[in-house]
Amino acid sequence: MSEMRVMxxxxxxxAVSMAGFIIVISFIALGIISPYILTRPEDAWxxxxxxxxxxxxxSIEHPFGTDEYGRDMLNRVIxxxxxxxxxxxxxxxxxxxxxxxxxxxxxxxxxxxxNAIMRLTDMxxxxxxxxxxxxxxxxxxxGLGNAILSLAISWWPWxxxxxxxxxxxxxxxxxxxxAKVLGLGDLKIMFKxxxxxALTPVMIQAALDMGSAVLEAAGLSFLGIGVQPPTxxxxxxxxxxxxxxxxxxxxxxxxxxxxxxxxxxxxxxxDFVREFMDPRLRITxxxxxxx
Amino acid sequence: xxxxxDYLMKRLILLIFVMFGVLIIxxxxxxxxxxxxxxxxxxPHATIEQIERARKELRLDQPIYIQLGxxxxxxxxxxxxxxxxxxxxxxxxxxxxxxxTLELIILAFFAAALLxxxxxxxxxxxxxxxxxxxxxxxxxxGASMPVFWLSLIALLLFSSWLGWxxxxxxxxxxxxxxxxxxxxxxxxxxxxxxxGNLPVFVNVLNHMILPAAVLSLYPMSLSVRMTRxxxxxxxQEPFIRSFIAWGLPKRLVIYKYALKNAIVPVIASLGxxxxxxxxxxxxVELIFVWPGIGLYTSMALLSFDYPAIVGAVIxxxxxxxxxxxxxxxxxxxxxxxxxx
Amino acid sequence: MMEFLKLxxxxxxxxxxxxxxxxxxxxxxxxxxxxxxxxVGESGSGKSTVGLAIAxxxxxNARIRSGRILYEGVDxxxxxxxxxxxxxxxxxxxVFQDPAATLNPLFTIGEQVSDxxxxxxxxxxxxxxxxxxxxxxxxxxxxxxxxxRSFPHELSGGMLQRVxxxxxxxxxxxxxxxxxxxxxxxxxxxxxxxxLFEKLREELxxxxxxxxxxxxxxxxxxxxxxxxxxxxxxxxxxxxxxISRPMHPYTAGLLDCVPRAHIRDRKLRSIPGSxxxxxxxxxxxxxxERCEEIREICMRAIPTPVEVNPxxxxxxxxxxx
Numbered sequence: 027m028s029e030m031r032v033m034x035x036x037x038x039x040x041a042v043s044m045a046g047f048i049i050v051i052s053f054i055a056l057g058i059i060s061p062y063i064l065t066r067p068e069d070a071w072x073x074x075x076x077x078x079x080x081x082x083x084x085s086i087e088h089p090f091g092t093d094e095y096g097r098d099m100l101n102r103v104i105x106x107x108x109x110x111x112x113x114x115x116x117x118x119x120x121x122x123x124x125x126x127x128x129x130x131x132x133x134x135x136x137x138x139x140x141n142a143i144m145r146l147t148d149m150x151x152x153x154x155x156x157x158x159x160x161x162x163x164x165x166x167x168x169g170l171g172n173a174i175l176s177l178a179i180s181w182w183p184w185x186x187x188x189x190x191x192x193x194x195x196x197x198x199x200x201x202x203x204x205a206k207v208l209g210l211g212d213l214k215i216m217f218k219x220x221x222x223x224a225l226t227p228v229m230i231q232a233a234l235d236m237g238s239a240v241l242e243a244a245g246l247s248f249l250g251i252g253v254q255p256p257t258x259x260x261x262x263x264x265x266x267x268x269x270x271x272x273x274x275x276x277x278x279x280x281x282x283x284x285x286x287x288x289x290x291x292x293x294x295x296x297d298f299v300r301e302f303m304d305p306r307l308r309i310t311x312x313x314x315x316x317x
Numbered sequence: 318x319x320x321x322x323d324y325l326m327k328r329l330i331l332l333i334f335v336m337f338g339v340l341i342i343x344x345x346x347x348x349x350x351x352x353x354x355x356x357x358x359x360x361p362h363a364t365i366e367q368i369e370r371a372r373k374e375l376r377l378d379q380p381i382y383i384q385l386g387x388x389x390x391x392x393x394x395x396x397x398x399x400x401x402x403x404x405x406x407x408x409x410x411x412x413x414x415x416x417x418t419l420e421l422i423i424l425a426f427f428a429a430a431l432l433x434x435x436x437x438x439x440x441x442x443x444x445x446x447x448x449x450x451x452x453x454x455x456x457x458x459g460a461s462m463p464v465f466w467l468s469l470i471a472l473l474l475f476s477s478w479l480g481w482x483x484x485x486x487x488x489x490x491x492x493x494x495x496x497x498x499x500x501x502x503x504x505x506x507x508x509x510x511x512x513g514n515l516p517v518f519v520n521v522l523n524h525m526i527l528p529a530a531v532l533s534l535y536p537m538s539l540s541v542r543m544t545r546x547x548x549x550x551x552x553q554e555p556f557i558r559s560f561i562a563w564g565l566p567k568r569l570v571i572y573k574y575a576l577k578n579a580i581v582p583v584i585a586s587l588g589x590x591x592x593x594x595x596x597x598x599x600x601v602e603l604i605f606v607w608p609g610i611g612l613y614t615s616m617a618l619l620s621f622d623y624p625a626i627v628g629a630v631i632x633x634x635x636x637x638x639x640x641x642x643x644x645x646x647x648x649x650x651x652x653x654x655x656x657x
Numbered sequence: 658m659m660e661f662l663k664l665x666x667x668x669x670x671x672x673x674x675x676x677x678x679x680x681x682x683x684x685x686x687x688x689x690x691x692x693x694x695x696x697v698g699e700s701g702s703g704k705s706t707v708g709l710a711i712a713x714x715x716x717x718n719a720r721i722r723s724g725r726i727l728y729e730g731v732d733x734x735x736x737x738x739x740x741x742x743x744x745x746x747x748x749x750x751x752v753f754q755d756p757a758a759t760l761n762p763l764f765t766i767g768e769q770v771s772d773x774x775x776x777x778x779x780x781x782x783x784x785x786x787x788x789x790x791x792x793x794x795x796x797x798x799x800x801x802x803x804x805x806r807s808f809p810h811e812l813s814g815g816m817l818q819r820v821x822x823x824x825x826x827x828x829x830x831x832x833x834x835x836x837x838x839x840x841x842x843x844x845x846x847x848x849x850x851x852x853l854f855e856k857l858r859e860e861l862x863x864x865x866x867x868x869x870x871x872x873x874x875x876x877x878x879x880x881x882x883x884x885x886x887x888x889x890x891x892x893x894x895x896x897x898x899x900i901s902r903p904m905h906p907y908t909a910g911l912l913d914c915v916p917r918a919h920i921r922d923r924k925l926r927s928i929p930g931s932x933x934x935x936x937x938x939x940x941x942x943x944x945x946e947r948c949e950e951i952r953e954i955c956m957r958a959i960p961t962p963v964e965v966n967p968x969x970x971x972x973x974x975x976x977x978x
Binding site for chain 1: 335336338339341342343346347350351357457458460461462463464465466469470472473477589591592593595596599600603604614615618619621623626627630633634637638641
């Protein structure tokens with residue numbers, strides 16, 4: 027955990043990573059508090075429409091303009107953060123819940139069971155990203171919950187593989203042998219020694235993956251099989267602005283920009299964490315602060 | 318550095334298993350998971366008779382393993398169902414749409430890989446200079462951009478506002494009729510050259526620029542980032558110093574040796590990159606009305622055309638597996654340590 | 658008569674993210690043609706840095722603070738890119754410590770050796786491979802055809818080190834620097850490789866600069882031993898003299914540390930203290946704090962080498978009157 031403190035200290039010295047961190051924190055904060063800071067909640071939630079205010083370009087009163095139902099886009103985009111956050115956390119969380127136990131068992135016990143699990147993982151990974159989610163969403167039906175489920179089912183294999191490799195590495199560490207010699211039972215070894223060490227890289231990866239989850243969920247919504255109207259999820263907002271793109275570019279533009287900035291934040295943070303994890307590059311980072 | 322026949326055979330057999338796995342998974346998703354698969358299969362506007370017919374087609378009153386058996390047989394015999402939207406065979410629809418998508422994806426992907434790797438090398442060799450920063454900014458933005466949003470923006474900018482490029486389809490009808498162009502392979506670029514039809518060739522290229530450029534941005538950004546990182550890492554390797562100490566010229570050390578070590582992992586990751594390209598094509602084809610598999614599938618999704626969706630998923634997954642095999646073989650060819 | 662190889666007042670430092678490291682300070686010695694000199698010292702003594710400097714294989718963060726390395730009158734440290742190509746690999750070559758790390762895993766041995774020969778000697782590929790085969794056989798690898806077709810990961814550590822030695826000597830350099838070539842090998846292999854160096858030295862009339870931390874190895878391989886400590890040259894003399902009658906307190910301490918099984922009831926000796934801080938330039942004798950025979954002057958000035966016996970120099974105030 028002191029590693030985290032070192033990481034944060036280093037991050038403060040690096041403007042780009044700091045920007046990424048701020049973006050991510052803002053996204054999470056916005057996702058949590060957005061329902062409470064809306065100036066026009068009826069617009070955001072989609073319960074109101076005012077035909078007299080359709081297709082208004084960006085102005086002081088409506089910084090992001092209005093859509094075809096006269097709804098204020100700024101409010102809609104802000105509320106959209108909440109749904110993106112929900113999806114990101116839901117997808118990653120569910121994928122972890124499925125993937126980690128499978129990877130743990132496969133890695134620690136190995137043998138026929140382990141092999142079978144890894145073969146299953148390979149079979150799932152034979153699909154390009156999102157394709158499985160599309161098939162599942164088409165089968166299970168549309169909507170937020172099904173979108174999260176579909177994405178999670180297409181995602182868990184990545185975590186299983188990651189944990190499998192981690193567990194295998196940790197398994198051959200001397201302290202595991204020591205624990206065995208001391209007579210600790212398998213389950214106990216697994217939970218107390220192997221799991222914490224194997225888990226860290228996976229958790230970090232998962233946290234950073236939230237950006238990709240937002241991107242993929244937006245894609246699903248754009249294709250019409252994710253979140254459904256009037257929910258203001260960013261991908262859906264972009265698709266809603268599509269047919270009026272020539273007269274009202276702002277309807278698609280701002281939600282898409284929100285996706286871009288959010289994913290950018292996660293990418294910058296990922297870059298930083300990756301450099302931090304690499305011992306050689308970390309030394310350069312630390313030295314710049316020491317001197 | 319030849320690959321052994323054993324290794325090739327092993328990989329081919331593995332591919333067969335993977336494809337089998339794909340079929341099993343799609344079977345589970347489309348027949349086992351839904352409570353009433355025949356409803357999905359017949360479509361939202363089906364009559365009772367059509368639903369009953371679907372029940373018989375899918376052999377839903379039989380035990381699961383028999384269903385699976387027929388599923389596989391149907392697959393092999395090309396009986397992939399009828400798209401209720403187009404009223405024709407799903408397999409036929411897909412095969413018709415395939416060349417358009419392939420043309421687009423291949424162009425986009427190779428542009429992405431070649432440009433991406435080149436830019437990555439430039440950035441690595443001129444590390445921390447201005448050009449490096451520019452390339453890094455460009456590539457991190459490219460890796461964060463939703464492709465559907467970019468498509469819309471590009472369409473708006475280059476087609477609607479500037480009028481430089483066309484906004485949809487593969488070629489202008491007028492030109493096709495006027496010059497008597499007819500498709501042979503389905504790859505319009507090749508076909509137009511084969512017929513010596515230069516105006517159509519240029520026109521097709523014109524139509525391709527925007528969708529291909531937009532599609533290539535994401536995989537290109539991934540390639541740039543990875544190549545740059547790998548190149549920097551490889552330059553720190555001990556053998557670089559020993560080669561220079563042994564008198565090899567710097568140019569040889571970088572462009573023959575270091576480059577290969579850096580590129581091998583990048584090439585290994587191209588399979589996944591290609592996967593992203595394929596999915597990106599779904600959205601790009603939809604927005605640019607490009608008559609390929611992506612458009613077909615997106616329309617199928619919008620109209621709840623289940624057989625078409627399933628057929629598209631299967632064909633794309635199988636294609637992706639085949640591509641991955643090729644990438645793996647190239648990887649093994651380049652890196653002798655991988656061949657077990 | 659011009660000396661064959663002459664190091665004058667060589668001071669090299671490294672720029673690291675944590676600051677400067679003064680790897681060597683004022684190192685000077687001459688080497689005659691055909692001699693074999695061992696640079697001996699512990700980690701941080703600067704011995705590798707000297708060897709790398711001679712081979713023009715210093716890492717990119719090395720800076721020459723002062724000094725020259727004169728090879729037949731030419732200063733190797735101040736050559737242009739063009740001129741450098743004539744010397745590195747051709748006149749001076751080097752064998753590194755880790756045999757696997759110095760080769761590229763993606764290319765065959767043959768490809769890499771032939772590139773070295775083609776670049777340095779201007780040979781065509783055919784000729785280069787023939788020469789490579791000859792040298793592989795010379796280092797004891799009779800299966801040379803197969804080796805040329807193999808990849809580094811297919812060969813064992815011992816074979817790889819022989820390959821390295823073959824590559825380094827195939828250009829028939831006049832000077833060969835060997836940077837701890839046996840440290841990563843087991844004792845049996847070590848003996849074989851040392852024999853190999855002996856043989857090559859004779860057949861190719863090599864001038865050998867052998868770097869090691871092991872005094873035993875040094876005494877076997879070399880005519881002459883140069884002991885280094887904290888970047889400074891502390892003793893330089895004929896191998897058997899340095900071993901049997903060490904002049905510098907550090908050398909004596911080192912020899913004392915060697916466990917001797919045949920002498921019982923003798924405690925294992927070690928030299929108390931540790932290396933001085935190399936981030937600052939030396940201002941007094943580097944060994945002073947750990948020396949049992951320390952005097953006042955030792956903390957105030959840096960001793961320079963004095964010839965105590967013919968061909969035997971020491972840097973110690975004990976001998977400076």
